[in-house]
Amino acid sequence: MPRIAIIGGSGVYDPKLLQNVREETVKTPYGEVRVKIGEYNGEEIAFLARHGEGHSVPPHKINYRANIWALYELGVERILSTSAVGSLNLEMKPGDFVVLDQLMDFTKTRHYTFYDGDESPHDRKFVAHVDFTDPYCPELRKAVINAAKELNFRYHPTGTYACMEGPRFETRAEIRALKILGADVVGMTQCPEAALARELEICYASVAIVTNFAAGISTEKLTHKEVVDLMAQKGEEIKYLLMNAIKYIPKERRCPCKDALKGATGE
Ligand SMILES: O=P(O)(O)O[C@H]1O[C@H](CO)[C@@H](O)[C@H]1O
Numbered sequence: 001m002p003r004i005a006i007i008g009g010s011g012v013y014d015p016k017l018l019q020n021v022r023e024e025t026v027k028t029p030y031g032e033v034r035v036k037i038g039e040y041n042g043e044e045i046a047f048l049a050r051h052g053e054g055h056s057v058p059p060h061k062i063n064y065r066a067n068i069w070a071l072y073e074l075g076v077e078r079i080l081s082t083s084a085v086g087s088l089n090l091e092m093k094p095g096d097f098v099v100l101d102q103l104m105d106f107t108k109t110r111h112y113t114f115y116d117g118d119e120s121p122h123d124r125k126f127v128a129h130v131d132f133t134d135p136y137c138p139e140l141r142k143a144v145i146n147a148a149k150e151l152n153f154r155y156h157p158t159g160t161y162a163c164m165e166g167p168r169f170e171t172r173a174e175i176r177a178l179k180i181l182g183a184d185v186v187g188m189t190q191c192p193e194a195a196l197a198r199e200l201e202i203c204y205a206s207v208a209i210v211t212n213f214a215a216g217i218s219t220e221k222l223t224h225k226e227v228v229d230l231m232a233q234k235g236e237e238i239k240y241l242l243m244n245a246i247k248y249i250p251k252e253r254r255c256p257c258k259d260a261l262k263g264a265t266g267e
């Protein structure tokens with residue numbers, strides 16, 4: 001059973017560094033999900049392409065609940081993901097890695113929880129309000145930071161991610177407002193992905209890769225092509241960073257993520 005999963009975002013569509021890769025279709029109450037499972041240094045790792053292998057699913061249409069539930073069904077306890085982002089912070093330049101520690105959710109039409117009471121399509125028909133003060137797992141964040149240090153990659157140990165609905169990019173005014181609100185980077189997929197992992201008591205962290213300066217800060221037109229091109233240039237580094245982080249992930253979980261539901265249901 002894979003204890004660790006990688007969710008690849010834009011530009012990260014296949015688990016090149018895994019050996020003996022097999023594909024499983026996992027049935028979930030929210031639909032079927034195709035997951036690849038391979039090995040790295042003798043450890044079973046699950047891999048899921050967030051947008052589908054051909055980047056056919058836009059950010060606002062991703063079946064986040066099926067994806068996270070599928071990894072839960074496989075026994076995954078820890079999820080590392082990648083996120084291509086625009087930067088609002090001049091210190092965070094294209095090509096930089098940002099180990100996210102905070103997020104703000106500005107999405108509008110997504111499905112945000114597994115806990116829909118009686119309407120839940122599974123036996124967890126209770127109401128739950130999980131703590132999300134710190135949305136990312138401290139142990140996973142530390143593992144990525146250790147790996148970035150060891151590989152001598154240009155990285156930032158913290159960063160606040162503003163999640164926009166998309167699929168369009170932002171206006172100048174929206175980026176100006178997000179900057180005032182304290183965002184460092186902007187993307188379209190961390191919400192509800194991070195919260196759904198917390199709701200199933202799965203540790204979650206995301207390595208953001210700055211692909212461009214955000215609207216109004218960049219002097220150029222924003223294009224998805226620029227995002228995918230930069231992710232392709234950084235492909236090898238991203239894979240080495242994620243794989244290198246694995247050895248720093250403690251076998252035993254001592255983080256609050258594993259007890260997220262304690263007290264969340266009022267019981
Ligand atoms: O967050 P990932 O999946 O890396 O994708 C990012 O890249 C796309 C924009 O080019 C958006 O979907 C944005 O969220």
Ligand SMILES: Nc1nc2[nH]cnc2c(=O)[nH]1
Nearest residue numbers: 084085086186187188214
């Ligand atoms: N929302 C958003 N997502 C991105 N992903 C990569 N760059 C950007 C950006 O500028 N805005």
